[in-house]
Amino acid sequence: MTEPLTHADFKSDIKPVWCPGCGDFGVVNAMTKALAKLALRPENVAVVSGIGCSSRIPAYTSCYGFHGVHGRALVAGAGLKLARPDLTVIVTGGDGDGYSIGGNHFLHACRRNVDMTYIVMDNRVYGMTKGQPSPTTEPDWDSKLSPDGTGLREFLPMVIALASGANFIARAFTGDPNGLADVIVQAVRHPGFSFVEVLSPCVTFRPEQREWKRMVRTDALEPTADIARATRRLMRDDGFDLGVLFAGGRPPFEPRGTRGTKPVDELEARFAV
Amino acid sequence: MRGWPARLSKMINPAASYPSVSIALAGSGGAGVMTAGNMLLEAAAHAGYYALMTRSSGPQIRGGEAAAMVRIACRPTECMEDTFHVLAAVDWENVQRFSAEIPLGPDSLLVGDPDQGAPHEIFTRSGATYAPLPLKKMAKGIVEGRANMLLLGLVAELVGLPDDAVVRAVEKTLGKRPAALAPSLAAVAAGRAAAAAIPTRFPLAPPPPCDAPRWLLTGNEAAGYGAIKGGVRFVAAYPITPATELLEWMAPALAEVGGTLVQAEDELASVNMAIGGSYGGVPALTATSGPGLSLMVESLGLAVAAEVPLVVVDVMRVGPSTGIPTKSEQSDLNIALYGLHGDAPHIVVAPNSVADCMRTTQWAVRLAETLQTPAIVLSDQFLGQTRAVIDRPADLADASGRVVAEAGAPGYQRYAITPSGISPMAIPGTSGVTYTADGLEHGERGTPSSQGTDHLAQLDKRQRKLELADYGSHWADVEGDGDVAVITFGSCTGVVREALAHARRRGFGARLVSMRLLSPAQPARLAAALAGVRKALVIEQNHSGQLYRYLRAEFDLPCPIESLRRPGALQFTPAEIRGHLAEWSRT
Numbered sequence: 055m056t057e058p059l060t061h062a063d064f065k066s067d068i069k070p071v072w073c074p075g076c077g078d079f080g081v082v083n084a085m086t087k088a089l090a091k092l093a094l095r096p097e098n099v100a101v102v103s104g105i106g107c108s109s110r111i112p113a114y115t116s117c118y119g120f121h122g123v124h125g126r127a128l129v130a131g132a133g134l135k136l137a138r139p140d141l142t143v144i145v146t147g148g149d150g151d152g153y154s155i156g157g158n159h160f161l162h163a164c165r166r167n168v169d170m171t172y173i174v175m176d177n178r179v180y181g182m183t184k185g186q187p188s189p190t191t192e193p194d195w196d197s198k199l200s201p202d203g204t205g206l207r208e209f210l211p212m213v214i215a216l217a218s219g220a221n222f223i224a225r226a227f228t229g230d231p232n233g234l235a236d237v238i239v240q241a242v243r244h245p246g247f248s249f250v251e252v253l254s255p256c257v258t259f260r261p262e263q264r265e266w267k268r269m270v271r272t273d274a275l276e277p278t279a280d281i282a283r284a285t286r287r288l289m290r291d292d293g294f295d296l297g298v299l300f301a302g303g304r305p306p307f308e309p310r311g312t313r314g315t316k317p318v319d320e321l322e323a324r325f326a327v
Numbered sequence: 328m329r330g331w332p333a334r335l336s337k338m339i340n341p342a343a344s345y346p347s348v349s350i351a352l353a354g355s356g357g358a359g360v361m362t363a364g365n366m367l368l369e370a371a372a373h374a375g376y377y378a379l380m381t382r383s384s385g386p387q388i389r390g391g392e393a394a395a396m397v398r399i400a401c402r403p404t405e406c407m408e409d410t411f412h413v414l415a416a417v418d419w420e421n422v423q424r425f426s427a428e429i430p431l432g433p434d435s436l437l438v439g440d441p442d443q444g445a446p447h448e449i450f451t452r453s454g455a456t457y458a459p460l461p462l463k464k465m466a467k468g469i470v471e472g473r474a475n476m477l478l479l480g481l482v483a484e485l486v487g488l489p490d491d492a493v494v495r496a497v498e499k500t501l502g503k504r505p506a507a508l509a510p511s512l513a514a515v516a517a518g519r520a521a522a523a524a525i526p527t528r529f530p531l532a533p534p535p536p537c538d539a540p541r542w543l544l545t546g547n548e549a550a551g552y553g554a555i556k557g558g559v560r561f562v563a564a565y566p567i568t569p570a571t572e573l574l575e576w577m578a579p580a581l582a583e584v585g586g587t588l589v590q591a592e593d594e595l596a597s598v599n600m601a602i603g604g605s606y607g608g609v610p611a612l613t614a615t616s617g618p619g620l621s622l623m624v625e626s627l628g629l630a631v632a633a634e635v636p637l638v639v640v641d642v643m644r645v646g647p648s649t650g651i652p653t654k655s656e657q658s659d660l661n662i663a664l665y666g667l668h669g670d671a672p673h674i675v676v677a678p679n680s681v682a683d684c685m686r687t688t689q690w691a692v693r694l695a696e697t698l699q700t701p702a703i704v705l706s707d708q709f710l711g712q713t714r715a716v717i718d719r720p721a722d723l724a725d726a727s728g729r730v731v732a733e734a735g736a737p738g739y740q741r742y743a744i745t746p747s748g749i750s751p752m753a754i755p756g757t758s759g760v761t762y763t764a765d766g767l768e769h770g771e772r773g774t775p776s777s778q779g780t781d782h783l784a785q786l787d788k789r790q791r792k793l794e795l796a797d798y799g800s801h802w803a804d805v806e807g808d809g810d811v812a813v814i815t816f817g818s819c820t821g822v823v824r825e826a827l828a829h830a831r832r833r834g835f836g837a838r839l840v841s842m843r844l845l846s847p848a849q850p851a852r853l854a855a856a857l858a859g860v861r862k863a864l865v866i867e868q869n870h871s872g873q874l875y876r877y878l879r880a881e882f883d884l885p886c887p888i889e890s891l892r893r894p895g896a897l898q899f900t901p902a903e904i905r906g907h908l909a910e911w912s913r914t
Contacts, residue, residue: 097756098755100755101763113773113775118761120603120606120633120764121764123626126626129603130599130606132589132600133603133604133607133611134606134755136561136600136604137587137603137605137607137611138604138755159595162596309587310582314582314584316583325544325552325719326540326541326542327543
């Protein structure tokens with residue numbers, strides 16, 4: 055029980071459904087590496103997800119997994135963490151799941167600041183339904199569902215996260231697995247709600263994203279606990295600066311009064327005539 | 328004092344005593360009729376009576392007209408009476424809006440302040456006697472005196488509630504505001520004195536012996552306590568009328584016993600938080616009403632497929648859409664039974680009294696935990712918000728609970744096909760048995776599968792565990808005998824019970840079947856309960872006959888059934904049921 059685990063110990067034997075070359079493979083690798091580095095045990099980690107390509111990730115780990123309904127991963131994860139504060143909870147998913155159908159929960163997860171980590175594999179497309187624009191898709195990206203593009207400006211996850219109160223905000227890239235693993239380690243260690251935006255190319259529906267490896271700038275962001283400074287930094291962000299943007303000092307959410315020890319029957323006193 | 332109408336003196340009958348009296352206190356916002364009503368209820372409890380109180384208020388968020396409707400009785404009581412004995416109003420501002428809820432008769436008494444206008448014609452045309460009392464002027468004669476406390480004293484005198492019981496009730500309510508206590512007690516005493524000018528009384532018969540503890544609570548509170556007794560220690564909450572008080576009661580109560588309540592951003596969040604908490608091994612609940620339940624059903628399907636125990640209390644209100652949030656209706660039966668997509672067997676239960684809200688919610692938790700599936704508790708606004716004096720409900724004998732996997736169980740498979748359909752659930756933190764819970768169809772291990780064989784095996788498993796479960800005698804309350812029967816559920820039960828008791832005293836027998844377990848359907852049990860019955864009447868409070876149609880569709884019944892149904896916003900009255908039964912049973 056006590057010998058150190060390796061990243062392989064955190065992987066399951068289930069073969070991913072992803073396309074060859076999918077960025078999400080890099081996230082499984084980085085996440086399992088990070089869990090080994092954090093010296094956790096699979097039974098004490100829960101990986102929670104919603105629906106989409108990237109949301110398949112829990113079963114590819116040897117941790118406890120929860121693959122729920124579309125868009126609700128963050129709240130299922132928050133419920134689990136609040137009921138079981140002893141567990142390490144990692145919520146995973148994609149840009150459609152997290153920013154579109156689950157957008158409201160994203161705002162409130164940042165506000166609520168439950169001590170868990172949210173890893174979003176952002177490929178700017180709905181892959182599982184075969185290529186529709188997501189909130190992070192460029193406005194002029196042509197698709198069958200939205201010919202000539204949606205005409206809508208992109209959702210800016212890090213701006214929203216910072217404005218909504220996330221306690222740790224970082225961006226990483228699947229083409230840099232060591233950097234990604236390192237960011238996940240920091241995110242899990244940081245108290246409160248940690249948000250990691252991962253650029254994870256979809257080589258099938260967005261083959262042009264193969265170019266991301268030439269566009270990203272490693273370690274371009276420097277962590278700060280100053281919201282104003284982080285905000286200014288985001289003003290000149292083109293989406294390809296990697297690193298930790300913000301590491302705040304807000305204490306994690308703790309539900310009030312969970313330590314009561316009163317016997318249940320004593321509650322009856324309040325009904326007695 | 329001005330002269331009394333001649334016919335009023337005819338009402339005086341000092342020998343008569345009443346086994347039950349009904350009093351409505353009404354007035355505009357801020358007049359304090361709810362406070363006075365609660366005190367009256369509490370005083371009745373202290374005096375050894377059973378009682379219940381419903382309330383109604385205008386559409387304003389705060390400060391609109393309000394009515395407190397109190398029934399005090401010598402026997403346990405679960406519904407309002409056909410007519411009210413007293414309607415006492417601080418003023419008449421919009422009080423006519425409550426006329427349908429406060430039916431009066433020729434023997435009723437109207438009390439009001441003539442300086443605040445006359446009672447609306449809708450009340451006086453009942454033939455009720457009007458006794459004007461200058462409440463405001465009288466209140467002004469007492470320092471800090473208030474008209475609502477005058478009415479409390481007046482009504483207590485009219486029905487014969489002893490002074491000490493009323494004083495105790497006032498002291499309990501105003502315990503934290505000692506400055507208000509003396510003026511309130513003075514006003515109560517003045518109200519009692521003012522009753523001397525009213526030459527009629529509705530004296531309650533002596534209270535029954537009180538040999539067991541009594542409780543004063545709402546159905547929402549009872550449900551909250553039942554949930555905690557059942558083991559719930561995690562609640563995710565989103566406010567909605569009329570379920571909010573259930574959640575508000577649970578927040579401090581859970582904290583005291585070491586549980587957690589968290590407020591969510593919407594019902595999609597609250598149900599999924601509860602599912603997350605339950606997946607973590609902590610019995611979990613959320614409570615809502617129709618609109619919230621509509622948002623939750625997708626995730627209820629997840630709890631079915633992933634086999635996560637969960638309890639959702641639906642305190643039903645008038646629907647569809649926003650409907651009438653403050654009024655009761657039994658119209659969510661269809662969504663509770665059929666709202667989930669796919670073949671998704673789950674539990675639906677319905678408490679049938681304020682007291683039963685405790686036991687049925689507790690039972691729902693045990694069923695959900697044992698069977699690893701969601702359970703919907705169909706309460707309603709009437710049960711949830713009625714405040715009642717009841718005998719302490721008997722405890723529910725239950726031993727079973729969630730079957731969990733042991734650490735390192737060899738060859739562990741979360742969704743193993745077992746004879747009972749129940750497979751041990753691994754709780755996060757347990758080593759060697761990790762798995763991924765999945766709403767995707769899956770094989771025994773939990774790995775997603777699109778194979779028809781896996782789908783069928785898991786469908787059968789999830790169906791089987793509900794079919795093989797032992798529901799004992801809790802599935803229904805079966806009472807009385809006769810060659811006809813009434814089948815009902817939920818809050819209709821109390822009024823049907825009262826109507827049948829009345830009919831029985833007149834030699835008319837009928838069986839009552841109040842169905843507590845609505846899903847999975849128990850056709851064999853219902854058929855047995857109807858043995859020897861030549862026909863049955865299905866009584867429910869909705870427009871389309873949801874229970875009637877359900878019985879026609881899924882139950883093979885030994886006798887023909889007919890439907891008596893009416894939507895909200897008003898509850899059935901005992902007289903309405905009696906009248907229909909008399910007509911119906913003739914053929």
